[in-house]
Amino acid sequence: MDEISAGFIRAIQLIITLNPEVVEITVRSLSISLTSVLIASLVDIPIGGLIEFHDFRGKRALINLIQTFYSIPTVTVGLLVYLLLSRSGPLGGMGLLFSPAGMVIGQTVLITPIMIGLTISALRGVSVQIEETALSMGATNLQVIFTIMKEARVAVVATVLLGFGRALSEVGVAMMIGGNIRGYTRVLTTAISLETSMGDLDLAMALGIILISISLVVNLALNRVQGR
Amino acid sequence: MFNLVIEMERKLLKISVLILMLAMICIATQAADSNNSRLKLVTTTSLHDTGLLDVIKQKFEEKYNNVSLDVISVGTGIAIQYGERGDADVLLIHDKTREVKFVKDGHGLERRCVAYNYFNIVGPKDDPAGIKGLNATAAFKNIFQKGKADPTKVTFVSRGDGSGTHSKEQTLWKAAGYNYSNQVNTSVNRWYLEAGSGMGATLTMTNEKSAYTLTDTSTFMAYNSTYKGNFTLVPLVESTIDLLNVYTAIAENPKKHPGVNCEMANKFINFLVSEEGQKLVGGYGMDKFGKALFFPAKGNCTLIGCSSGECAVPTNASCAAA
Numbered sequence: 001m002d003e004i005s006a007g008f009i010r011a012i013q014l015i016i017t018l019n020p021e022v023v024e025i026t027v028r029s030l031s032i033s034l035t036s037v038l039i040a041s042l043v044d045i046p047i048g049g050l051i052e053f054h055d056f057r058g059k060r061a062l063i064n065l066i067q068t069f070y071s072i073p074t075v076t077v078g079l080l081v082y083l084l085l086s087r088s089g090p091l092g093g094m095g096l097l098f099s100p101a102g103m104v105i106g107q108t109v110l111i112t113p114i115m116i117g118l119t120i121s122a123l124r125g126v127s128v129q130i131e132e133t134a135l136s137m138g139a140t141n142l143q144v145i146f147t148i149m150k151e152a153r154v155a156v157v158a159t160v161l162l163g164f165g166r167a168l169s170e171v172g173v174a175m176m177i178g179g180n181i182r183g184y185t186r187v188l189t190t191a192i193s194l195e196t197s198m199g200d201l202d203l204a205m206a207l208g209i210i211l212i213s214i215s216l217v218v219n220l221a222l223n224r225v226q227g228r
Numbered sequence: 229m230f231n232l233v234i235e236m237e238r239k240l241l242k243i244s245v246l247i248l249m250l251a252m253i254c255i256a257t258q259a260a261d262s263n264n265s266r267l268k269l270v271t272t273t274s275l276h277d278t279g280l281l282d283v284i285k286q287k288f289e290e291k292y293n294n295v296s297l298d299v300i301s302v303g304t305g306i307a308i309q310y311g312e313r314g315d316a317d318v319l320l321i322h323d324k325t326r327e328v329k330f331v332k333d334g335h336g337l338e339r340r341c342v343a344y345n346y347f348n349i350v351g352p353k354d355d356p357a358g359i360k361g362l363n364a365t366a367a368f369k370n371i372f373q374k375g376k377a378d379p380t381k382v383t384f385v386s387r388g389d390g391s392g393t394h395s396k397e398q399t400l401w402k403a404a405g406y407n408y409s410n411q412v413n414t415s416v417n418r419w420y421l422e423a424g425s426g427m428g429a430t431l432t433m434t435n436e437k438s439a440y441t442l443t444d445t446s447t448f449m450a451y452n453s454t455y456k457g458n459f460t461l462v463p464l465v466e467s468t469i470d471l472l473n474v475y476t477a478i479a480e481n482p483k484k485h486p487g488v489n490c491e492m493a494n495k496f497i498n499f500l501v502s503e504e505g506q507k508l509v510g511g512y513g514m515d516k517f518g519k520a521l522f523f524p525a526k527g528n529c530t531l532i533g534c535s536s537g538e539c540a541v542p543t544n545a546s547c548a549a550a
Contacts, residue, residue: 087314087485095487097315098268098300179300182282184266197428198277199451 007205014206015213026210029187032100032174033167036107040115040167041160043108048119053145063120069113074172081106082176098179103187106173111163118162122155123148161222165215188214265295267492270316272392273426275475276301278446278521280512287508288499295492303426305390311335311478314485318493319478322392324533327476335485336478337545341525341534342500343475343509347396348448349465350431351440356381359440364470368404371440372412375419383439386413387430388422396473397442403470427451435461444473446513446521453517474525474532477501482549490547501526501540 014022051062083089085097085105096102130151134144149156171189178185180194188211195204275281276299285297302310304321311319312335319336321327330336349359349367357374359367374382387394398408406412412420421439423430427447434441438460445466452459465471477500479493499505506524513521525532529539 087487089313092314093487098298179268179298181298181300182285184296184298197273197426199428199432 003201003205006202007209010202011206011209011213015210022207022210024183025186025188025191025207026214028100028185029168029189029211030214032103032187033107033164035104036111036167037160037164039104040108040111040163044112044115044163045119045156045159048116049123049145049149051116052120052123063117066113066117066120070117072110072113074110074170075176076172077110078106078173078176081109081173085177097177098181098185100178100185103174103178103185106177107167107170110170110173111166114166115159115163118159119156122152122159125155126151157222161219164218168215169211265489265492266298267295267489267496268298268300268315268317269320269496270300270302270307270310270318271320272304272307272322272475273301273428274322274393274444274447275320277428278450278513279516280446280509280522283512284500284505284508287504288496291499292492292495297496303387303389303391303393304395305392311480314480314488317480317489318496319480320475321478322473322475323395324474324476326395327478331478334483335481337481337490337494338478338543339538340477340497340501340541340543341474341529341532341539342477342497342505343522343525344528344532345445345473345522346467347393347471347473348443348445348463349440349471350434350443350448350461351464352438352460353462355464357440360464362465363468364400364465365403367465368400368406371419372401372404372406376417379418383419383421383437385421385423385430385434385437385439385441387427387442388413388424389426391426392473393427393442393444400442400470431461435459440464449513449517449521472532474534475522479543479545482547486549494543494545494547498542501542506540 013019051059081102082097084091085094085102086092087095087097096105126148130148131144134147139147169189171193174180174185174187174190175193178187178190180186180190186194188207192204192207192211195201195207269281271281281299281301285299288297289295300310300316304323304326307316307319307321308323308326308330310316311330312333319330320342327336327339331339347364349364351357351359357367357370359370362370371382371384375384386397401408401412413422414420421433421437423433425433427443428451430441431443431448431451433439435458441461445463448461448463452461477497479490479497480488482488482490500509506526509522510520510524513519524540525534526540529536532539534540
């Protein structure tokens with residue numbers, strides 16, 4: 001139990017003194033996960049919309065499949081993307097393995113099912129009523145879609161937050177694709193994993209507390225934006 | 229209402245463009261430093277966790293200031309996997325059999341022995357298997373017999389992760405006269421636990437279970453000092469000749485894996501075997517642990533079983549691609 005209180009004290013010390021390595025790792029964690037969630041949002045929210053607003057054969061099966069992939073282990077995604085980016089793999093020539101760009105690809109792939117799936121759920125929550133109202137007022141299809149999107153924005157923001165949370169807190173992809181290279185691909189989660197395996201439990205705990213604090217700040221900020 | 233909707237569309241479009249630009253900037257900043265030449269060193273956790281590679285990285289980057297040494301620390305098993313797929317530029321590992329095969333299969337250029345130390349068999353202070361003072365082979369025999377007789381008293385924790393240490397352990401079981409997969413690592417053996425983790429995690433488990441394990445000296449010492457007195461394991465068999473642990477550097481072969489940073493890999497190996505590199509290796513740990521964690525290979529070739537052509541001499545291997 002000592003480690004937990006020691007971890008708290010160490011976390012506060014690290015934050016107050018702005019320990020350069022911790023700051024650097026934290027900034028890297030944030031920038032990689034935010035980039036991933038941005039790309040994923042740009043791709044996945046429209047895809048979610050496309051699926052929700054179109055009726056086609058196998059739609060239900062497709063949604064089931066997407067939902068199944070919510071629980072894909074991060075290490076499995078890591079392995080998959082590793083095999084793609086490895087020099088012997090199909091994208092090996094791009095030299096993205098063990099680089100931050102590779103990690104962004106990995107995390108984007110990881111959160112894609114959850115982002116698409118939750119977008120569909122978010123839109124479904126409002127689509128039926130709005131669709132009828134808007135259509136009855138003579139809106140075009142596109143206008144209906146935007147109206148629904150607008151009404152569903154709270155749930156869509158929640159989707160983005162969840163995607164961000166999963167990207168920031170995962171360790172499988174970061175470890176396999178990034179390689180935990182000090183000063184280059186080391187992020188909070190891989191640093192926690194490393195410190196734990198090396199027995200510096202206070203520091204590991206402190207880094208965990210920092211990760212949660214960041215998550216809190218980002219959540220507050222986004223909720224603020226959403227509230228307006 | 230529809231004017232409002234059209235307004236919304238415009239706004240959304242603007243926001244999307246903004247987000248897209250932001251994402252581009254993020255990616256660009258992350259890609260920016262990739263112009264700097266990078267040397268990907270895949271190595272074992274035991275070398276990395278001691279902090280030795282931080283020192284080597286610093287000195288090497290001072291010498292060649294246009295390169296960034298990327299240290300990726302994994303078990304020797306995965307390190308060789310990475311090497312075979314061309315994902316590393318240079319390997320620093322400790323498993324002679326697999327190293328020789330790696331070079332023979334054309335994945336690596338030349339082996340160079342750079343450092344050595346000894347594995348330790350560590351265990352609880354009261355030593356229920358009575359191995360203190362024995363050599364490693366005899367100690368393994370004792371652990372096997374006592375463990376089989378009473379698994380509640382004598383337990384052995386294995387890395388079980390295909391690492392160099394795991395490989396050494398299997399060699400020792402064989403030397404002790406047991407078949408590893410039929411007699412030692414079987415599901416009925418309650419005294420034999422496969423951790424499937426790195427050295428640090430395995431040591432923690434061994435400590436919690438008051439068991440025995442095979443560890444490299446350096447991780448054990450580094451771990452012992454960071455774990456702040458919660459550690460009850462002590463070295464029981466150390467520095468016997470059958471516990472020798474030799475670290476080797478091998479550059480990736482550009483003929484087999486085009487695109488690897490071969491020139492820099494050779495420079496790195498030559499740095500390690502240079503006067504300066506060998507001094508760094510040999511002196512590391514003095515101030516922190518009171519004794520050296522590694523010994524330089526230079527001058528100890530016969531002891532560590534490295535031929536004079538492979539032992540701490542510079543490499544001139546050609547970097548020509550196929």
